[in-house]
Amino acid sequence: MFAALGLLLLPDAVAQPASTHTGGVFPMHPMVEGVWVEKLVGDPEVPDAEFVIRIHHDPGYFVLPHTHPRTENITVLSGAWALGMGARLDRSKLVPMPQGALGVVAPKMAHFGYAKLETILQVHGIGPFLNLPVDPVFELSAHGILAKPSLLKPGVPTTAKPDCFKLRVGERIHGRMGAGTVAGALCSPSNLFTEYWITKVDGKRYWATLDELRPAS
Known part of the structure; x- marks a missing residue:
């Protein structure tokens, strides 16, 4: 769901995984300056393969309406997030997701979001994880x-x-x-x-x- 990043992403704004996932613990830590998407497990662009990523949003960021081809599972690790369903950005449809909340978005379901505070989300699912705007952005x-x-x-x-x-x-x-x-x-x-x-x-x-x-x- 995540533009922020939108977010004016530079080519180096996605951290590359160090090695193939073999199990272990992935502690919470501050995102590296300039990195908006951190790959933890797998690669979100690989079809039919599991992935886990973390996404950073600066405060006040609205994620414009978009869809994904596969189910998206969103957990709020820190900050304050809100999730809304629909093809139009309608703030009245935003449902607050405080820290620890889980949001699930079905395949091809149009949705949008809002980060009231600086927020880190953890997203997991099966690739490919594509963020396709409903309308031109x-x-x-x-x-x-x-x-x-x-x-x-x-x-x-x-x-x-x-x-x-x-x-x-x-x-x-x-x-x-x-x-x-x-x-x-x-x-x-x-x-x-x-x-x-x-x-x-x-x-x-x-x-x-x-x-x-x-x-x-």
């Missing part, structure tokens, strides 16, 4: 506007020119979680929804919508 990056055919992979060049990004990368703003600069953004024209990724002076990041932000004085 676009990413604002330092390289311009990109299309997101997968929410978990880097954006790709596009000729589309969606009119949904009102702020620019590098623009200074104030938000509910502090002052910072725009690091990127995601938008879904079909959902009339845009969210901005903000980097604060101390390096911490959060997501916010335009109505939650104002220009820096």
